[in-house]
Amino acid sequence: MGLTANHLVNRPILASIDTEAFRHNLNRIRELAPESKIWAVIKAKAYGHGLEAALKGLESADGFALLDIADAQWFRDHKWSGRILLLEGLFHQEELETAVQLRCDMVVHNEKQLEWLESYSNHSGHPINLFLKLNSGMNRLGFKPEQYRDAYHRLHAAGYHMHHMTHFANADQVDRSPSVGAQVECFESTIAGLEAPTSLANSAAILWHRNALGDWIRPGIMLYGVSPTGTYADIARSELLPVMQLRSEIIEIQELKKGDHVGYGGRFEAPEDMRIGVIACGYADGYPRHAVDGTPVWVQGAGPDYDDVVCPIAGQVSMDMLTIDLREAPNAKVGSAVELWGGEIPVDDVAQMSGTIGYELICALAPRVPVSIK
The missing domain is CATH 2.40.37.10 (Lyase, Ornithine Decarboxylase; Chain A, domain 1)
Incomplete structure (x- = not known):
């Protein structure tokens, strides 16, 4: 295959990343959720596709959602000026200043992160957006419903721009608990009266639960043309393309x-x-x-x-x-x-x-x- 991707290739193997397929899938998501803004989820180096390809193919997304602050730095170094969301927030308090300098939005899912943010003095000159995560039944990350409202008020009082967030455990299945409906009910009852933008839907919810989207959606696997269920037949008519x-x-x-x-x-x-x-x-x-x-x-x-x-x-x-x-x-x-x-x-x-x-x-x-x- 000769020279490709700046490597001298002597084995005939090649992975091709189609950025036009990225654009197509992003446009398809906009058709499915026209009222929502889109976090393009690109954790794990864009699910193995690479940050360079993600930036080229998904640059019209409203923001990029990722895990590592080093990846956020990469996007700023490559002239991305849009929003960046740290999906698991901060792992160490020392990262906070860097996250602010990089103008990252941050998920907050535990008491330690909350304390770091409460003690931080923002001298950046721009607001800091936080996505407070509710554990509505996934039981992985997030504040329990009985803890959530106190966490919200503490961060709101500290001057942060607040957003509500949760994650569905079974949006790709109909017979598993907790159901999407149960998690939405938990979410809505917990945030009642706390006015702020919301973020709920992952890929499976975007495809099959469009009454549970939120102001910000978080498509991941569907951006890459792969099925959330692990079964291709489930997305065969979705008009998504493999990247x-x-x-x-x-x-x-x-x-x-x-x-x-x-x-x-x-x-x-x-x-x-x-x-x-x-x-x-x-x-x-x-x-x-x-x-x-x-x-x-x-x-x-x-x-x-x-x-x-x-x-x-x-x-x-x-x-x-x-x-x-x-x-x-x-x-x-x-x-x-x-x-x-x-x-x-x-x-x-x-x-x-x-x-x-x-x-x-x-x-x-x-x-x-x-x-x-x-």
Whole structure:
């Protein structure tokens, strides 16, 4: 593949990040929630897609929501002047001055953070926006309902610009407790009379609970064209596009006799004479080692009529390679292009065959894989 992403590439593997797909997905979210402002959630280096690609593709968002203050610094260094939200607030009191200098909004979810903010004297000349987090049933971060109003009044009295926030535990499921309805009821009863903008909806709520959005929504996984439920069929009609495509090539073809085995442990046994394709991609690239036989791989122009074809994994994924069954791909050859996930093979489908979710796969793309931003 030659030179790409400022690397000298000698393995035919490449992750392509489509910033136009980012723009499309952001516009789709605006269509679903036209009255809400959008925090584009880009924690974990934009879910493995990279901050540079996120800035290029999502610059029309109303703000970026992230975890690490170093990432906030990166955005300011790269001329982003919009709002930045620290989703877990401050981890250490010493970060507060830096967060203020970077003009970050901050989530407040515990007593220690509250005390740091109460004792801080703001000499920055600009207001500090806080998103006070209510634990409405997720039981992860946030103030319990009986603690929340006192926390709000203390921070409001200290001069901060207040916002109300909570997080849904089961917006992607209908039969789990706490339900979205129960959490919304808890949220609304707790903040009654405390006038401030609100932030509730994650990706699943934006897709399936548009009566529970808030003034600020926080789309994460849907920005990347991946399903909140882990099942691609659930978003197949959502008009979202995958942003990341992981591609490689067939680097070897083996001719097997009936009964021959493939790979470590000999997991796959040839049921007949057949061909096996060896692909330059393995778990050291971020492909899941636990992918079972049958996990789909798209092969370009390898079908009987030189059409594109999907071939199943056959044998254990190893560090640098995986192997596929070429019985439906008579025209596959060394150099045939393959897609591991992207527009042809949803990452959610690969994840389901590997006992995980699409979130994990895109976040786990290995640093050794060259990335092209287009």
